[in-house]
Amino acid sequence: MLPTELMQILNRDFPCRELQIRHLSALLSPTLPSPSTVVLHGLEATGKTSLIKQYLHLSKFPHAIVSSRECVTGRHLLERTLAACVASVAALPESETDASAYSRCENLSALAAQLQRLLEGHGKFFLVLDGIDRQRDAPITLFPALARFGEIISNLTTVFLVSIPSPRLLHRPGVPHIHFPAYARSQAIHILSLNPPPIFLNLNEEYTAEEHEEDRKWLWPRFLVATWDSLAKGAARDLVRFREVARMLWEEFVAPIRKGEYGTRDFSRLMVRMRGLFQKEDVLVDGIVPQEKDAQQIIKRPKKVTLDLPYFSKYILCAAYLASYNPTRQDQIFFMKSMEKKRRRRGGGGTPGRAPKNRKIPRNLLHPSAFSLDRLLAILHAVVPHAVPQHADIYTQISTLASLRLLSKAGPAGADMMDSNTKWRVGVGWDVVNSLARSIGLEMTDYLAE
Amino acid sequence: MEYEKCYVLEIPNERPKKKRKIDQKSSLSSWEQRKQLYSELWRRQEQRINDVLDKSNRETLDNILDFIDQTRSEGTSPTIPTGIISGGPDLSSRRRLFEQLAASIQKTKDCNAFVALSSRDALNLKGLLRTLIQRATSRSEALDDNEDEFVPHRKGPRLLNYDLRTLQEWAAEHRVAKVVVAFEDSEAFDSALLAEAIDVLSTFPVKFVLLFGVATSVEHFQDRLPRATIRKLEGRQFDAVKANDMLERVFEVTIDDPDQRLWLGPGLCRMMIDRQNDHFQSVQAFVDAVQYAYMSHFYANPLSLFLGEGPTDKTIPKDHLEGVRSLASFRKYAEDTLEEGKTDAVRSWLDSDQQLLQSIQHALQSGTDKMRGIIGALKLVRHLRAVFQQQPDITFSSLYIKATAGSLNQSPIIRELLLLVKKVASNKLPAILGYLSSANQVQIAKVADQMLKRLDELIAGNEHAAEPLRSEHDLRHETLRTTVVAQKVELSKQKSSLTKQESEYSEIVRDLHRILSEYFDAMLSDPKAVFTHEIFMYDIKSPHRDSSMPRPRLVIERALSTPHDYLNCRCCQVGRVHEDESVLMPSNPPTSILYQLYLESGSLINVSDLYSAFNAIIGKGDNGDDEKRVMVLFQRALAELKYMGFMKTSRKKMDHVTKLAWKGL
């Protein structure tokens, strides 16, 4: 077991994790023998990474931490692991490791051999593999093989951090697992309330830092409760997201206090005034370009959905939508020039009035179905009100649309684009197509089944 | 179907005769000079185009550079600063923007690295990172394809060449503050790949700035990325100059330059602009088309030689002058002159090369003046429309097209404009007169100056009035009067009386109206009435149509259905046997016969039926030898149709093929 001061520090830094810390200190202890493999598992932001890091740091064990997120391939992970272990061992006092002797590591067995050589004659060594279940481009043997390293190398303990453990993952029974459960409401609020953000940015002399500190500690947890109950409960349950949402709202929430309109302890009045803040859901919507927080702009700007495309490309896209969402067998009804508009609108030859036996999901909610190039062209000719000029260069336009992913190929990835066997799908939704159609004066509902 | 392993087909040894219709003599004699002339004129033109393109991007570029600059101070934020550059689907202009950006980043004093990635460079994550590292550290591309190659020259454990630590170390070594990574065609990247790349980049301590060139819209781009990825990005949106605006700017420099000698004609311009709007938005393609026009003119038209500096009878070969004599515009010019009774002049043009040369020079000069006049008038029209805030916007290119076709002066555009001039109020008049007096038309400038003075005096006397002066044609000077005559209400307009100032003002406006309409009449006449317009104006559409507007499908279908048009053989001549064009003749190429049969059948074709129909046309009876021959031809024709993508073997029925292509699409 770790000395009690260290345990106290850990428990102070990571509240609500007493059990896990106790388990850790028993399994990875300086005195007791350690198992060759340990698995820590839990959902996102439950503190796996930060806890183990802090633990190993405080206990001063020789260790190496490798994050799978940074590794591009399985091979990359192996190279990284070796490099990290070598660096960590070389940094030990009185070690005589020559780093240049460990330069390559092509596969798992090379890694095993090199690690064996490296760790020979040293004490316990911990290798932490973070997020190994998400490793990109990993061979299937990677995980089970790594789990057996501890058997080959007696002084090595491998610690895996995964989100969801599957019993088959390791191909090996008896591995100790430590579960990091997601935080409940009170726990999450408790953890975040330890670091209250400032209310005022610059303090004057009458208002001391201590008073500020106290006010912060008083106001922030109440605010957190309100945030959790209104927004975070449903949409930002993990700690990191919750913290982000709270921080984003905080600035606006305390703005009246900063202006001096409210006192620091006027929580309930402030809540009434700022209740709109907790009703809007803007903070939950992610976007690369942050929305302008302009108080005057209450009326939402209509989203600009029209695309800047050449005239015929617009038609092609609309035709592609029709081809994807109209059943092939009704093409004659919708696209034959001789058919009457009225009949088109009624949609197909089905007898009206009789409800269908089994209710079907509306087509426009389904995945677009694939169509052949010639069907697209035929529909294009039917919907364009004038003749399509011969030099319209439809094929180039289709390939441009495909490179913009407004159209997508449905067949195998390498298939020739212009091969008549290749099938296509439309890549945009109804909103976009409808506004495009408007801009060229095409009435989509005239042609759309349903 | 019966198969043999292989058929031997003996082709009768006949070669088609090639015909070339090039008159070597005359066109080649001036070829070198024309080539030189072309390269000089085009170089200047291209320079102007490049200048305007660079200038148009300047504002966007400055914004982006500012943005990159500002990101430094933020310290360690959890998100990667990201700029989204939205513009049309024109990739070439976006590339240009990024090239300029790269150049300006290199010029700035603080050390930033710039890498542009396109979707072709990045088929998978490994490849993307490898390219990224290579371009940033600008090592040679020689190591490119070698999988898992190690990075040479490095102390300590070696790194894989897609390991971003290489970049990290390099950045530390060269004190590179930021690495700017631009994704040229963001939509074309696989979205999963993009998400992974962003994830990897976000884990490294190197300061990255990402730029995404987006052709559709920010929303469309964002929709394809996972939310976790979006959360890692934060930044701004930059709007690049719209493709249409860019096109207009480029178009303007291709016609308006003090040293312009060759103009594009209305037909060609309309075709080029329409193509941009309807089919293919790309400024680069437009520039290419202009270049092609220059090339076609100078390469193929010997008379373009006259556009050179001061043509003399030494530099101009004789046959070129002969060429001028057969120009349509010369003929018309000569006829007009004859009608005026100047027979001597016409005679001299026909007899004396010297005389002709002089009149050509004269005509070219007046043609150039004519074109400049048109462009000056168009600019005035544009200015007036801006002053009157007329909607909808009419592009300069469409004005030019109308004007050079000679139809602008009668068009409603000018008529409405002149009407508005009649009604103009005194607060808008100085803007018009000021523009006119600074225009490079000397007489008009003088008159405008005078009018401006008159106006100033008038207004000086009218200073106390809040309302601007109005002319007599302004609607406010008309009152409606209702009278009841025999139980019918009659409406009549009545001019209310004008004050003295107002009538003086009306005087000015009337003068202005008169001057303007005379000016437009003079300037906006058809330039194709000018002698030698064939030389200074290029307006031939067919080379462009042939070379840059492919119609692959139509051409194949046409070749298959009317092979005679291409082969020009005597045996298949239509009308020789039947009047009907669509009739099948056994002498047609077998593939085209089969194609006809293919067109006549439904979407699922029985091959055996197809064969018997084929045999009925091409076979010569039922002896065994002939059947073999027909079978060979049939198999080959079938294979060819399959190769061209017309059909494929059906999965539903063994002995059937599925029709894949319909004619006329």
Ligand SMILES: Nc1ncnc2c1ncn2[C@@H]1O[C@H](COP(=O)(O)OP(=O)(O)OP(=O)(O)O)[C@@H](O)[C@H]1O
């Ligand atoms: N009990 C806790 N006390 C204080 N902070 C915590 C606690 N648990 C998590 N955190 C904080 O939450 C954040 C996310 O934690 P961490 O990255 O360790 O989660 P994780 O379980 O590794 O998530 P992932 O599965 O996504 O890798 C860190 O900033 C960490 O400090």
Ligand SMILES: [Mg+2]
């Ligand atoms: Mg983690």
